[in-house]
Amino acid sequence: MENVEFELTYAALKMFGKQLYSNVGSAIAELVANGIDAGAEEVYVAINVIDKHNATVEILDNGAGMTYADIKEHYIKIGYNKRKNTSIGHNKMLGRKGIGKLAALYLSDCFSIVTKNSQQNQMHWKLDVTGMQDETKPILKDVGLSVPENLICKAMWEKQMQGTYIFLENVDFERFGEKGFEALESRLSNFFLYDELGVKININIATKKEEIGKFKEIKKKTAFKNMVCIYTDDIDEFNKREKIIGNTYELPYENKLGDNKKFVGITEVKAFTEILDKDEIEGKYKNISYKLKGWIGVHSSIDKDVAENNDSRYLKNQFYNPNQLRVYVRNKLGMNNMLEHLGIARAFGNYIEGEVVFDILDDDELEDIATAGRQDFDSQDDRFILLKEMMTKLGNSLVSKRQKVADEIKKVRKEEDNYISANAKAIYKRELHKEIEALTDYNEESKAAFETVLVNKIEGNPKLEPKAQYTVFLSHASKDSMISDCIYYYLKSLGFNGDLSDKQCEIFYSSSGMDSENLEPLSKVIRDAIIAKNNDILFLASKNFMNSPFCLFEGGAAWATRAIDEYKIMAMNYNDIPTFLTNGKSEIVLGMVEEKDFELDAKKYNDFILVLNRLINHLNKNREIRGEQTVDLLSKVIFPDKVQLSREKKAETDYMDQTVLEYWNTYIRDNAKTYIKENSLK
Template sequence: MMTDMEKKDINNRNTDNAIYFNFSYAALKLLGKNLYSNAANAISELVANGLDAKAKNVYVYIDMSDKEHSIIEIIDDGMGMDYEDLARKYVWIGRNKRNDADLLEDDKKNVMGRKGIGKLAALYLSNNYFILTKKDSANKVNQWQINLSKYDDSDFPKLDRINKQIVIENNDIWGKMQHGTAIVLNNVDLRRNGAKRIEALKRVFADFYLIDELASSIYVSVKTDKKQKTNFEKVEKFVAFENLFAMYDNTNSEQYKKMRKSIAFSWASKYPHIANKERETIIFNKKDFNYKGKKKFKTENGEMIEKEYELVGWIGVHATIDSKNAIDEKFIRNDIYKPNRLRVYVRNKLAVADFFEMHPSTQAMSNYVEGDITFNILDDDDLPDIATSSRQDFLDDERVELLISILDPIINSLFKVRNEIGQKIRNENIEYENYIKEQEENKRKKEEEARQKAEEQARKAEREKNEAEEKQRKAEEEKKLANSRAEKLSVNLGSEKKRNHFLVNSLDDDQINFAKRLHMIRINTSTIAKIVKNNVNKLNRGKFKEKDAWELLKKISYLSARMQAVLEYSAMAKFNTKEEFIEDNLFDFIEEYCENVLAQDEDIEIQILREDRKDFIIRFIPQDIAVILDNVVSNSIKYNATILKIILNNDEDFCTIDFIDNGDGLNPNIEDTSELFEFGKGYTYTGTGVGLYHIKNIVEEELKGTVDIKSEQTKGFTLHVRFKKI
């Protein structure tokens, strides 16, 4: 502590135009920069100074249109200060305002500050600021400036009187006040304060004080653009009371009345009858808990003194802390502002921003708790200043231990009811899911019984059909036998005529169908013969070029693939194989071809996946579709695939076919996948590079679709075919 002689020595330096601080520049700088963690807290401390000066209104103006050189004005209509007040009070760091002789006892109880360091909040924000103050009349203004940039560490800074009138941004408000103080800070660096932090500023101010208990009003205006008009908004408490499920409240303001009577936990269930069910909210009776009494406490000199204590406030537990599910639009939770905190106040000023940070709870529901409580015994004038304690000393203080003993039963009761309603809803979900499973099982049993009955009926019908066919077969054999006997009797018929008649009648149905299936092969071989003949003629005339050779290979390769396809499916075809085009369901053809032809290959498993069973009727050449499928399967096997999925999808505008295998994937040397569709571009030792060329040619030229390769995957291969519906 500074001695009376040292105080007198500093006071002797004062002049009419200069008032010296009782701390060196180094001490002021250290205190000013280390007391506060952010600009909002520092501004809140300066507002508290105005409230301690009995201001009815405090205005906070922030112009951050130039963030690095922001302007802050804090204007109050409090008592104001004259020269004596500045010299005896303002510049004395560490002065306890509650010991002022001119303060009434009731006023002392409401003074927020105790250590006399709140004014240093200005130094956290700026090294150069102005104090405008008036005590007697609106026109008698004392103007002072402190500029710390011109001092050495060992110097004692001072307030310098400014005689030239200082015009502030909000002179219209300041000019009308008969008394009060204006703190004007220039060149405040607010670059670390983004849009969210500024948006949350009013909420931070509202939490810094017990707004509902103050006899004063606080107004805030923030400008982020010079063109903005100054608009002061009253600071009000933002509490999402309608989002609370349960509450303890012993305030005179009856905050519990702001809650909803019931809440639907819509996010807790996917079943409407559970999600929309209203759950009655819970209000705890304050008589159920001990919240006040008398206790002996130890003073700084070790004496025991009996003091009354009382916890006043409200504590609630939220139904949800997820902003998207919040029932009350006031519930806003982001990186800057967190509403779900248990705030502890002393003399209407925030003492602990979140009690759970000082006294952590193992309960998961601690994140759901919010409340405003006052426990003034924490800052009693007769007891040690708890604000100067370390975290551990704070927790070990007997007053904090007393506070914990009062809070724990209340908070645990809130945890209990919130956990119970959560478990109740979970049980309802489980019960309903079990009911659904039971209904599905009953349905499955009925369907199984119906299936078995249908199968039995089908077997019976099959037996009857087989019996009828056997009966018909015997009748036909008897008829043939009779015809044979009749032929033997026709000995007078000519031998040539008899031979022709014999050949025609000897062709059974299988032979006739086989002749039809050879039709397509004859067409393709005839086409190959014509192509060869034309190119031989070109060669003889000396006009056969490399381009002609490539075209010849393309056509012969394509026709060869078509003939191979005919040989694959013709024996099983039910359609007229003599016709090149058919108009039918393309997806059904693909599925049947895979199941009856390609499935015979044991090197790969083919899986057909259809999004639905809608028909995709299109005019197509079966040989072409077979060529596509054969080439895809061949390529997948070459790349060591064991599974090939063929996904058939039919939506409103397009039909798509995706071929996806689990093989080695594309060669990493391939930079442009479009090259794979060029004739003769092979990337395997056994490949000729014609398969994908034929696929692209058939899809784009014959079927008017598109085909591409999905190249982003590192394993496996995907070919995507797409048709636009006509």
């Protein structure tokens, strides 16, 4: 009886393809690797995804090309040692098992191979398994010399003297969006060590017609400027290429006031020998020399926004995670992420990224320990264990470096919080002294004793924290917004925070004057802003105020929870002040009925300055707490009489603060006619 040979059916090839490649990027990279193994100096990858359901993928190289014998004896064979094929004369062959062509079947059921060798003999072969039965044997068919017109690389191919051109039809990219294609470029950039290979790989991903043919060279994009520390085999060479020494990175943190602060650190670049002995890094395994090369570092942050701020090259999304320890052999990716083998369980273990080269994992003289897809290694092999021990030491050191930064930030934040607490308590004691001095039912000795007891309780209780955020609340009817706008924007011009969306906002309007869609419910605004002890309230009283249920609600809340001197009233006219608010106390009355009343005269100016200074003095406490420069108060003006003004040929406005005058005129005086008309003042 005759011997019986095994045969591979379509079902077997399809199964192998799906098991060997985990994503589109690795499959395309495998096809690129075939071109590099053929001696190519330049490879083009063109992906036309204008129609995502029926996309085309093209890989064009200028390698040696293939003859009919190469196709028959090597290409169609699944699983043979490519490195024994010396016909190409390429002694740094990336592949070894002869299974790279299955990558095409992973991507598409229909692909073509067009090739021409040094004799310029062109051949065009096509494999179409669309609708093929599982038990059928696929056939590579000679389809003549023509190449479809709609291909991106067709014109370049026709100018080439030799090489191989593979194009795949009906590739499905339905799940890919803009971020997916960006991640695809990053995956391809990670697949090879381009500088060592000396091969230029160009890519064109066309999502619309005008992008067709616009190639760009694939470059590695590693966010080194986001790293705390990097270990490498050659510091000089690494810095010459990356220029990282002296780089600073920033990490945000919040103090107890909720202020956004930044910790600035300096990236360290160190040699492997800082952690590893020289005889660990290089030596011999079964008389074959080995040496660890490359780099491994730890990121300062893996938060996308923070990391991108440190280095715009940081890319992280649902399709791609840069925090991997990639292992290369023969300048090609051999393991996508070794981190999972290191057992670094501490919080910052996921911050590590690296690219290390350990060629002994794939030496021709030793057993092949790579998995079928060339994307992993036998973790029980002595060579892998050797690498694992080195990477674990380096990884643990990097995690310790990042933990040290976290401890430094914690220390800085604690010192800042203690400083804030001390200042807040000092202000609290000052305010307490004023309130006790105002008590009329106690003699000076009793008041002093009472103050001493309270102060000692504050100083002796570290958990007792006086509120440290001082705010201003402008309660007004929306129709009177010209006055609140004047005050609000003037205070903002002095540097006070008026951003309503910022939790550090210092000045805000009442509910009837705010954009309620972007704010919290009225009940919470009143609770947090009106009742809050560290909030100063200015009521802008008018007929509109009296007619607003919101304003009356705010006034009632203040009346019920505050002493009279804990808020201020500025009224358009005296009769506009709610009796329950004033309690017989004199308030500032602008007296504005006619258009001339909207001019800023001497009395209005000094009254207005009194209001502004109260608010400035209150908000300055935030700066005192933070140890910042306070805003200067406005000086009250002693205006000359009319005779002196006439002699000096000046007006009262010449003696006023010109910025205050400009804000008053812009927001109040210039709107007098409209305000009078809309509010029927005449």
